[in-house]
Amino acid sequence: MLELKNIERFYQNGALKTYVLRYVNAHVAEGEFVSIMGPSGSGKSTLLHIMGMLDEATEGEYWFLGEAVHKFKERRRTELYQQYIGFVFQAYHLIDDLTVYENLETPLLYKKVPSAERKSRIADVLDRFNIVAKKDLFPSQLSGGQQQLVGVARALIGRPKLILADEPTGNLQSPQAKEIMEIFQKLNEEDGVTIIQVTHSEANARYGQRILHLSDGRVEREELVKKQ
Amino acid sequence: MLELKNIERFYQNGALKTYVLRYVNAHVAEGEFVSIMGPSGSGKSTLLHIMGMLDEATEGEYWFLGEAVHKFKERRRTELYQQYIGFVFQAYHLIDDLTVYENLETPLLYKKVPSAERKSRIADVLDRFNIVAKKDLFPSQLSGGQQQLVGVARALIGRPKLILADEPTGNLQSPQAKEIMEIFQKLNEEDGVTIIQVTHSEANARYGQRILHLSDGRVEREELVKKQ
Numbered sequence A, B: 001m002l003e004l005k006n007i008e009r010f011y012q013n014g015a016l017k018t019y020v021l022r023y024v025n026a027h028v029a030e031g032e033f034v035s036i037m038g039p040s041g042s043g044k045s046t047l048l049h050i051m052g053m054l055d056e057a058t059e060g061e062y063w064f065l066g067e068a069v070h071k072f073k074e075r076r077r078t079e080l081y082q083q084y085i086g087f088v089f090q091a092y093h094l095i096d097d098l099t100v101y102e103n104l105e106t107p108l109l110y111k112k113v114p115s116a117e118r119k120s121r122i123a124d125v126l127d128r129f130n131i132v133a134k135k136d137l138f139p140s141q142l143s144g145g146q147q148q149l150v151g152v153a154r155a156l157i158g159r160p161k162l163i164l165a166d167e168p169t170g171n172l173q174s175p176q177a178k179e180i181m182e183i184f185q186k187l188n189e190e191d192g193v194t195i196i197q198v199t200h201s202e203a204n205a206r207y208g209q210r211i212l213h214l215s216d217g218r219v220e221r222e223e224l225v226k227k228q
């Protein structure tokens, strides 16, 4: 599904060059469920943004569904993102002046889903996440965990081929966190959705098949998840 | 230290009245370390904001260090907040156009701490949290966990009498989360700082002495933490 070759990402602040990712090589096949773990600042969110074409590497190649993304202009990357990817952001990034309903509708508008189908998918996801009562509220009127749930729901509602989830359960209680991981697992096992999650939870990482351990911007080691 | 009597908080959206807190009674003595737990949307952040005088109850009394806060104007509440309280926000709320250094300096300016003392306290906390290299960056240039650490550091740097922490370790790896909880424990046991934390982590709750379990805006039950 996607392949990163010798990816580098640095930031230039005046004279100071900070390498955030270096010599990163990764391959994720369609239908895989992979976790990325590592200390704060090790480059996990940066790596996920590059995979999601929301950021560009400063060096290296990124192949997505056989296409050379590193050669594309922003317009083409945005098209691919809207068509194939559902992204759960670490800080949610809901649109403040859209209601919950409108935030959930946005990915469906990009995919040109017809009106009746949009209504039914939004109703379905509001119901499954138990947030029907919140549909006309704005993000600032929701609790932290509710905002996170809307962020997850928004990433799934367009039925993407690839889900990129950055700490999707950080603000949730264990029962709700478990619910989210079971939804991911079901999408992966039954619908063949490829999932790459950043997590600092060992429990969450066990839902996947493989773990990439990042440290200081490099993939320090890979671990296979042993199922009991 | 603080006492809440029959606290109620509702929101009015048009004709709809949503009760977020109801019949809440709570007493926290100076030097206590209390945790607040409960499902998403149960009112934990709302309760913490009322305790921190950042929000007002719609009914009931709030006594803080023997003073009737529910009778005060905003100016007096802000004074008390700046003088006695360090607040760790669930969504960090760092000031985007101030650097890390300036964000950390802000509480010290409110407390009229002299310049040399400010410099030394900021240097000390940057060092302890291992973020010296980030001091001149802006919050948007930090990782999620780094922003959370700066939020915690900013709450502690003014040496408050009362720390109110809303999910202070949600975006941190276990070793760093443990470090934060040990800092809290030390401040509580050695300096008598009163600590009230909202957490969904059982492990974090064990650092305190008592747990208030919230459900649908009420204190459903209290639990004493049994030390081994």
Ligand SMILES: Nc1ncnc2c1ncn2[C@@H]1O[C@H](COP(=O)(O)OP(=O)(O)OP(=O)(O)O)[C@@H](O)[C@H]1O
Binding pocket: A134, A137, A140, A141, A142, A143, A144, A145, A146, A171, B011, B012, B013, B018, B020, B038, B039, B040, B041, B042, B043, B044, B045, B046, B047, B090
């Ligand atoms: N302005 C508002 N209008 C309507 N409802 C609101 C408003 N602000 C907050 N709420 C509601 O208050 C309830 C409690 O919110 P609060 O942030 O205290 O929950 P919480 O227990 O901290 O949850 P979490 O664990 O998800 O952070 C939520 O259901 C939220 O939708």
Ligand SMILES: Nc1ncnc2c1ncn2[C@@H]1O[C@H](COP(=O)(O)OP(=O)(O)OP(=O)(O)O)[C@@H](O)[C@H]1O
Binding pocket: A011, A012, A013, A018, A020, A038, A039, A040, A041, A042, A043, A044, A045, A046, A047, A090, B134, B137, B140, B141, B142, B143, B144, B145, B146, B171
């Ligand atoms: N604009 C920027 N300028 C300089 N450094 C930056 C910039 N943006 C990000 N960084 C740095 O990139 C590093 C990696 O950030 P990233 O968000 O990928 O970490 P992370 O592994 O997701 O951490 P966390 O677990 O805390 O979320 C951090 O040290 C951060 O300070």
Ligand SMILES: [Mg+2]
Binding pocket: A044, A045, A046, A090, A166, B143, B144, B145
């Ligand atoms: Mg991150």
Ligand SMILES: [Mg+2]
Binding pocket: A143, A144, A145, B044, B045, B046, B090, B166
């Ligand atoms: Mg909250």
